[in-house]
Amino acid sequence: MIPKDDFRFQSHVLLVELDAATTKLMMLVVAGELSGSHWEEALARQSSAYTAWISAAKGIQIDPMPALDGRPNDGSLTSEK
Structure with a gap:
């Protein structure tokens, strides 16, 4: 996988986990469960x-120069013109 696709x-994996963890925490807030083991576990997650x-x-790492110096935006050093 190229570095951009790998990132x-x-x-995606990290943001899915963050979304799930935040959703669980918000559900506990709505339910009024702001203390106890469920709260501590959700907060830690x-x-x-x-x-x-x-x-x-x-x-x-963002390289702003390809747009200015004509290099391809894939990180390689040669241009295919």
Whole structure:
């Protein structure tokens, strides 16, 4: 897999987990369960999912130069013109 596709796949997995963990936490808020073991577990899961996503997102490297110097946007050093 090329790095961009690999990142997209990893991002999808991490964001699905973050969404599920956040949804569970919101369900507990709606139910009024703001303490106890279920709350602590859901809070830990959401915090862990958020931390994992932020760690992955910090690794994004954006190269603004291809648009300016004519290089292809796939990270290679040669242009196919």
